[in-house]
Amino acid sequence: MHQSREAIKRQVLAAVEEHQSELINLCSELIQFPSENPPGDSGPINRMIHDYLSKNGMEAVWHEAGDKMWNLAAETGSEEGKTLVYCGHTDVVPAGDRTKWDFDPFSGEVKDGWMLGRGASDMKGGLAGILFAAALLNRLGIELPGKLVLAIVPDEETGGDLGVPWLLERGLVKGDGCLIAEPSTPLNPTLGQKGACWFELTVKGAPGHGSLAPLSGVNAITQMVQAIERLQSIWDIDVHIPEEVKPITAITKKYMADTKNYEEVVEHVTVNIGTIQGGTKSNVVPDQCTIEVDCRLPFGITPNDILQYVQQELNDLDLDYDLRPFGFQSIANFTSPEDPICQSVVNTIADVTGEEAYGVMQWASSDARHFRDYDIPVLQYGPAYLPTIHGFNERVKVEDIIRCAKVYALTAIDFLFESASE
Missing domain, CATH: 3.30.70.360 (Alpha-Beta Plaits)
Structure with a gap:
């Protein structure tokens, strides 16, 4: 007898709680790779990601877009039904003057409830979350009525020409909806951008x-x-x-x-x-x-x-x-709040937090615009301590990383099952 969607959600939520340490260790390990861009070299961190996904039964395909610039694509679920894309970038802005940091920017240390290091907020906390969520769903053997695709890109911080647009132009990533794990506030995913x-x-x-x-x-x-x-x-x-x-x-x-x-x-x-x-x-x-x-x-x-x-x-x-x-x-661009992916994410945030959630505009720019160029509805949601992004002493709360991972895992279930029932 097939489990109900709500029963699957409860199972997955319990699994996220049980494996929190795996998620936090994954984030810490990602930060320990100094994937600064410029100069840009995604090889070392991608090998680590490839190994993590492989251990969880997912095969990541490498796509070389330029010198030392590799994209990774992986998937779990069924070829039947709709496709949901989870996107994240491995590169971070340079750490700058190390003497102005209170800690090693590439330590990935956890202290007093905070994950510390360059990229903690932008966006290795979110990257860890989508990797963990996909791996967990695959490991649990959840029979998704559609496909969840991971698109891991190397150069968002320098404009992204060899990342998301490169994959989309070649038809290597397609989807009916997309969530990018870029930093946001806890209750407000970004549905558009300037x-x-x-x-x-x-x-x-x-x-x-x-x-x-x-x-x-x-x-x-x-x-x-x-x-x-x-x-x-x-x-x-x-x-x-x-x-x-x-x-x-x-x-x-x-x-x-x-x-x-x-x-x-x-x-x-x-x-x-x-x-x-x-x-x-x-x-x-x-x-x-x-x-x-x-x-x-x-x-x-x-x-x-x-x-x-x-x-x-x-x-x-x-x-x-x-x-x-x-x-x-x-130009400024947005995805309608009424789109299924936006509704799934907002509703899931509300379920996980017990608070009202709603989408807003982003005052900066990101890879989201490229997905919209290809008519793929997209929004952004990720863990962050916004005052430290691109600055010294970057950090993010551990509890925020866990909350977002819950949203990622449950959104995949909600979106794909809802799409299958339409």
């Missing part, structure tokens, strides 16, 4: 002897100061939010007002001058200055709109400049 426009601006001057400045030469750095002042006005661009996304925008603004006090970013273009380089030495008038800029775009505006605005502002200054887009270029 767009992005990264660009490099180079202002050209003319060299001269520093002792004769400002009468000699044209100082590119001081001209860049004028340009940067104009770029700050990007925030003031009047963006008209389309009617169809106003509900999710309003919910997100309330959420951010309640939790972050950052609600204004939802409807504004943010602008960050991330790097600046110029000049050769103090007694030479600099003939060139270059900055890199990161803008995140709400619904209603495109990267091309931003670049045109920047050109207009710079032309008013009569500068000699080059403007070059690079890196992230995307």
